[in-house]
Amino acid sequence: xxxxxxxDLFYGDAQALDGVSLDxxxxxxxxxxxxxxxxxxxxxxxxxxxxxxxxxAILWKxxxxxxxxxxxxxxxxxxxxxxxxxxxxxxxxxxxLLMGSLLPRAKARRAQNLERMYALFxxxxxxxxxxxxxLSGGEQQMLxxxxxxxxxxxxxxxxxxxxxxxxxxxxxxxxxxxxxNKSGLTCVLVEQNVAVSLRLASQAYVLENGRxxxxxxxxxxxxxxxxxxxxLGL
Amino acid sequence: MIARLLRTTPTRALVLLGxxxxxxxxxxxxxxxxxxxxxxxxxxxxxxGQAWNVMMGFAGLLSLGHALYxxxxxxxxxxxxxxxxxxxWAGLWLSALLSVAVGAAIGWLGFRFRIEGVYFSLLTIAFxxxxxxxxxxxxxxxxxxxxxxxxxSEGGAWxxxxxxxxxxxxxALTMAAGAFLLCAALRHSRLGxxxxxxxxxxxxxxxxxxxxxxxxxxxxxxSAGLTSLGGVFYAFYYNNLFPGPVFDISRSIEMILAPIIxxxxxxxxxxxxxFILTPLGxxxxxxxxxxxxxxxxxxxxxxxxxxxxxxxxxxxxxWPALKRRLGIPEEKA
Numbered sequence: 001x002x003x004x005x006x007x008d009l010f011y012g013d014a015q016a017l018d019g020v021s022l023d024x025x026x027x028x029x030x031x032x033x034x035x036x037x038x039x040x041x042x043x044x045x046x047x048x049x050x051x052x053x054x055x056x057a058i059l060w061k062x063x064x065x066x067x068x069x070x071x072x073x074x075x076x077x078x079x080x081x082x083x084x085x086x087x088x089x090x091x092x093x094x095x096x097l098l099m100g101s102l103l104p105r106a107k108a109r110r111a112q113n114l115e116r117m118y119a120l121f122x123x124x125x126x127x128x129x130x131x132x133x134x135l136s137g138g139e140q141q142m143l144x145x146x147x148x149x150x151x152x153x154x155x156x157x158x159x160x161x162x163x164x165x166x167x168x169x170x171x172x173x174x175x176x177x178x179x180x181n182k183s184g185l186t187c188v189l190v191e192q193n194v195a196v197s198l199r200l201a202s203q204a205y206v207l208e209n210g211r212x213x214x215x216x217x218x219x220x221x222x223x224x225x226x227x228x229x230x231x232l233g234l
Numbered sequence: 235m236i237a238r239l240l241r242t243t244p245t246r247a248l249v250l251l252g253x254x255x256x257x258x259x260x261x262x263x264x265x266x267x268x269x270x271x272x273x274x275x276x277x278x279x280x281x282x283g284q285a286w287n288v289m290m291g292f293a294g295l296l297s298l299g300h301a302l303y304x305x306x307x308x309x310x311x312x313x314x315x316x317x318x319x320x321x322x323w324a325g326l327w328l329s330a331l332l333s334v335a336v337g338a339a340i341g342w343l344g345f346r347f348r349i350e351g352v353y354f355s356l357l358t359i360a361f362x363x364x365x366x367x368x369x370x371x372x373x374x375x376x377x378x379x380x381x382x383x384x385x386x387s388e389g390g391a392w393x394x395x396x397x398x399x400x401x402x403x404x405x406a407l408t409m410a411a412g413a414f415l416l417c418a419a420l421r422h423s424r425l426g427x428x429x430x431x432x433x434x435x436x437x438x439x440x441x442x443x444x445x446x447x448x449x450x451x452x453x454x455x456x457s458a459g460l461t462s463l464g465g466v467f468y469a470f471y472y473n474n475l476f477p478g479p480v481f482d483i484s485r486s487i488e489m490i491l492a493p494i495i496x497x498x499x500x501x502x503x504x505x506x507x508x509f510i511l512t513p514l515g516x517x518x519x520x521x522x523x524x525x526x527x528x529x530x531x532x533x534x535x536x537x538x539x540x541x542x543x544x545x546x547x548x549x550x551x552x553w554p555a556l557k558r559r560l561g562i563p564e565e566k567a
């Protein structure tokens with residue numbers, strides 16, 4: 001569904017991605033693992049059209065979308081839940097959700113999607129009138145996910161969805177990702193919680209200094225000595 | 235559009251708005267010539283404040299050079315009328331067109347080259363200042379000596395925007411009410427939602443697939459076009475134009491006080507702010523004169539103190555606070 005081929009990305013002179021290739025089959029959860037500064041967020045932002053890669057291709061259903069602006073990419077069905085939640089703090093929960101449905105692809109089914117999100121996340125329905133900034137961290141993350149789903153994406157890239165959440169909330173957010181995947185959503189997951197994300201992932205990639213150094217099925221990487229030493233502390 | 239507005243606006247707000255409009259329609263019967271002129275100013279500031287609020291309140295773009303669009307609108311329409319005999323109803327289109335073009339140029343420069351926040355505000359000031367100095371030296375439009383519109387004792391024709399105080403009273407009221415309606419419609423449109431997203435967090439908006447550049451450009455262009463019509467009114471109401479006062483930054487600041495005091499980003503804020511500030515200024519002149527405080531700047535000092543008190547008491551503007559008092563809920567879902 002999504003294939004990244006030999007992607008190079010620079011911030012000025014500094015190279016953030018160096019020949020990164022990866023493949024996301026339809027219906028999969030693909031995990032991207034790596035230390036801080038390895039290029040995980042850069043990769044997601046390049047795919048989402050928020051950063052322009054210098055070289056390489058990003059094929060979405062066979063069509064190269066590298067360098068397309070984010071409003072074009074989003075409207076093709078590539079969604080992202082950015083790091084740090086990024087809800088609109090002074091707007092209500094409901095308004096936040098509506099912001100996700102401004103894409104041409106989703107505008108016609110705005111009302112249905114809103115009901116669908118309320119059914120999926122009852123907490124958001126309870127608090128639909130409340131300013132998003134007053135929600136708890138976990139609720140804000142749910143809101144960020146629901147807001148992304150309002151745009152009817154076929155693939156969602158989650159960037160550190162459990163960052164800064166309580167342990168119970170971490171479980172809940174990751175369970176939500178797994179549930180969404182079961183219902184047909186293709187997912188790219190960047191998680192500090194390496195063990196859990198590898199267990200969820202059908203395929204995983206390890207990024208180091210902007211390069212893919214290791215890839216394979218999630219459970220296999222979980223058994224890999226290098227991964228266990230570097231990311232699991234075993 | 236109107237139907238949707240009527241449906242989503244709380245009933246109490248609709249009733250109060252209706253009452254206010256009715257009151258203002260009838261008010262001239264009870265007002266003397268001086269008070270009519272004060273109300274004209276109130277409506278004018280409500281109008282341009284509303285126009286400025288589209289950029290600042292909706293899209294989060296602080297323009298400190300809105301006098302630019304007033305001046306361009308005023309000069310284009312006035313010069314066409316005086317020099318070429320083109321009536322204002324035709325001229326205002328060119329006024330708006332030029333302001334939209336200049337606004338688009340400023341916006342393009344700012345957003346294309348990522349001049350954000352206060353630096354964007356500086357850019358708006360720079361353009362207004364350049365226009366002020368330019369018009370000072372533009373002999374065709376009168377230069378520093380000013381541009382004057384013909385005034386005849388019998389008033390002239392309404393289609394040339396010639397008329398008495400009552401004519402301008404109702405014209406200004408229509409403009410203020412029209413801008414209010416337009417902004418209410420915009421606020422609840424898809425474009426309005428895009429603006430709010432961009433205002434709150436431009437990066438997050440981009441991540442959601444909102445074209446931030448286009449949303450911002452739309453805000454600048456609409457705001458500039460609306461403001462220029464305020465300029466056309468200014469020219470034909472005052473009948474004289476001088477680059478100094480028209481384009482000066484103090485005028486840009488004066489224009490944005492009403493929406494700030496009333497509540498940035500609210501629909502009724504600019505109106506409320508204008509209704510408070512303009513009469514306040516007039517009252518302070520009368521009071522300081524009456525008690526014999528004639529030293530220059532006395533009025534400004536008291537005006538400043540009043541502004542400070544208001545800002546301290548209601549940091550988000552007076553309208554959000556008053557709205558709660560009046561028991562007007564947030565909009566109906």
